[in-house]
Amino acid sequence: MHSTLFILGTHRTLSVAELFLRYPKGKFIAVGQDWALMDLPIELGQKDLDALGGTIKVATVLEEVTGGNVNNVLASALAQRDTGTKIEYGVSVYGIAERQLRPLLIGLKKTLQKSEIKSRFINNNFQNITAAQYKSIRGKGVEYLVVKEGARHWVAETMGMQDIDAYSKRDYGKPFRDMKMGMLPPKLAQILINLTGVSGTIWDPFCGSGALVMEGLLMGHPMIGSDIHAERVEGAKKNIEWARPEFGIKAKAELLAHDATKSHTLSFDAIAAEADLGMPHSQQIRPDILNKIMSDLDQLYLRFFQNLKAMRCDKPVVIALPFFRHADGREQFMEKTLRSIEDLGFKRTPLLPDILKAEDRLSLRYSRPDQSVGRAVYRFLLS
Numbered sequence: 432m433h434s435t436l437f438i439l440g441t442h443r444t445l446s447v448a449e450l451f452l453r454y455p456k457g458k459f460i461a462v463g464q465d466w467a468l469m470d471l472p473i474e475l476g477q478k479d480l481d482a483l484g485g486t487i488k489v490a491t492v493l494e495e496v497t498g499g500n501v502n503n504v505l506a507s508a509l510a511q512r513d514t515g516t517k518i519e520y521g522v523s524v525y526g527i528a529e530r531q532l533r534p535l536l537i538g539l540k541k542t543l544q545k546s547e548i549k550s551r552f553i554n555n556n557f558q559n560i561t562a563a564q565y566k567s568i569r570g571k572g573v574e575y576l577v578v579k580e581g582a583r584h585w586v587a588e589t590m591g592m593q594d595i596d597a598y599s600k601r602d603y604g605k606p607f608r609d610m611k612m613g614m615l616p617p618k619l620a621q622i623l624i625n626l627t628g629v630s631g632t633i634w635d636p637f638c639g640s641g642a643l644v645m646e647g648l649l650m651g652h653p654m655i656g657s658d659i660h661a662e663r664v665e666g667a668k669k670n671i672e673w674a675r676p677e678f679g680i681k682a683k684a685e686l687l688a689h690d691a692t693k694s695h696t697l698s699f700d701a702i703a704a705e706a707d708l709g710m711p712h713s714q715q716i717r718p719d720i721l722n723k724i725m726s727d728l729d730q731l732y733l734r735f736f737q738n739l740k741a742m743r744c745d746k747p748v749v750i751a752l753p754f755f756r757h758a759d760g761r762e763q764f765m766e767k768t769l770r771s772i773e774d775l776g777f778k779r780t781p782l783l784p785d786i787l788k789a790e791d792r793l794s795l796r797y798s799r800p801d802q803s804v805g806r807a808v809y810r811f812l813l814s
């Protein structure tokens with residue numbers, strides 16, 4: 432087993448859920464505010480991290496230190512890399528106040544000097560290593576992570592870091608963008624795909640500009656994307672054609688105009704989608720109009736699931752439905768729709784491991800505080 436540390440993104444529970452369903456053979460050891468520790472049968476690297484939307488860094492644990500001296504563990508890890516030339520390294524801390532970095536880095540420097548090991552730490556601002564800093568030492572230097580929970584410390588070596596530039600290129604560089612419809616952030620698209628827990632073909636029946644299709648292809652899934660609006664399907668095709676050479680995509684894609692409430696003969700292993708959200712994220716809610724929007728969406732989702740039932744679809748369905756935030760902060764979910772979907776026989780499956788003491792394991796949110804429309808994520812399975 433490989434003890435693996437994940438530094439989590441801003442949507443912590445979604446990040447944990449992604450790991451829970453992406454690595455079913457893994458075992459959670461501990462989960463902190465912005466990190467999770469798992470035992471996994473495989474060692475992860477940059478390529479694995481590139482397919483995780485909710486993780487910022489992935490690291491292999493070198494040692495668990497109970498009440499011992501972290502400095503010594505770091506010094507001996509660095510000593511093993513000593514080739515006589517200056518070693519460039521950085522240390523980041525989690526579950527520990529960042530101000531502790533200064534004494535830690537200076538103490539470590541002194542220990543290394545005593546052993547006559549030439550070294551230079553790159554976070555001389557005494558803050559955690561950023562993606563840009565990591566890029567500057569990748570291949571020649573090393574980042575260590577120190578995580579603390581109670582009396583336990585873990586020292587880990589970073590194996591992969593989120594590539595922010597690649598995400599923004601995919602998000603903002605693609606030729607077809609439709610701001611009216613709102614576009615799925617690539618990281619959330621990856622999370623939705625990983626929540627399916629399958630490695631085969633994924634169908635996005637509400638594909639819009641094809642953000643989820645593009646992410647699935649990059650992760651190596653054969654993908655099917657469809658949308659009721661033919662011009663969006665054409666736009667999605669353009670985006671995929673642009674992404675293929677740009678990111679070296681090899682997996683197969685099928686894109687077609689199709690009404691998701693109607694039957695078809697497509698073959699797939701799971702569904703992952705962001706369905707119609709009804710209105711732009713930033714538009715103020717008007718309660719009189721909201722009722723009409725919710726009732727239209729209710730009909731759309733109900734007909735979509737009725738059709739899946741008629742097709743005897745027994746594959747996982749991961750879907751982001753909207754929730755609405757009123758001016759007074761009250762949040763309104765598609766409760767009636769969820770009940771109707773469950774009445775059809777689609778049960779919501781748990782998204783979180785037991786180690787996380789969560790009140791609600793069946794739905795997760797993705798939203799910014801300033802948005803009036805957020806996304807609530809569910810995973811259904813026909814029972």
Ligand SMILES: C[S@@+](CC[C@H](N)C(=O)[O-])C[C@H]1O[C@@H](n2cnc3c(N)ncnc32)[C@H](O)[C@@H]1O
Pocket residue numbers: 612613614615616636637638639640641642643657658659660663689690691692705706707708731
């Ligand atoms: C929120 S958008 C999806 C955006 C997409 N994830 C993206 O990043 O571009 C929802 C999409 O659902 C499509 N849609 C609405 N009703 C549909 C239906 N009955 N069948 C298929 N697609 C539908 C809309 O045309 C729209 O493109």
